[in-house]
Amino acid sequence: MEKVLQAILDTKTSLEGKIDTVVAEVNTLRMEQRKLTERVATTEITLKLTQPDITDLKQRLQQQETEILRLNKRAEEAEGRSRRNTLRMEQRKLTERVATTEITLKWRVPVSWRQVSSEEQKQGGSR
Secondary structure, eight states: HHHHHHHHHHHHHHHHHHHHHHHHHHHHHHHHHHHHHHHHHHHHHHHHHHHHHHHHHHHHHHHHHHEEEHHHHHHHHHHHHHHHHHHHHHHHHHHHHHHHHHEEEEEEEHHHHHHHOOOHHTTSSOO
């Protein structure tokens, strides 16, 4: 009988050691779970606090994108006007040159457009 009691005591001691190990592991897991629960709670609070800011930033971003598109369109229109104005200026400069040339030609002695012989050229071009 003593052997049976000794076997039971040994088994009890062995089981108590295993139970202590399992209890320690469960306590460790509970602590980790608490930490994770706290982190999740903190993250949820942060998310709730930043959600309005994120929504506001999204709206502002959309407004900025719309503004950029509008400004790009205006820039393209301005570039087109600039090109047209440059062409007008070039045309005006060309017209002014032609007008100046016409004025200069009007004040010069009229030139006849006949062919001048080489002898006439030597004599000064007059007949």
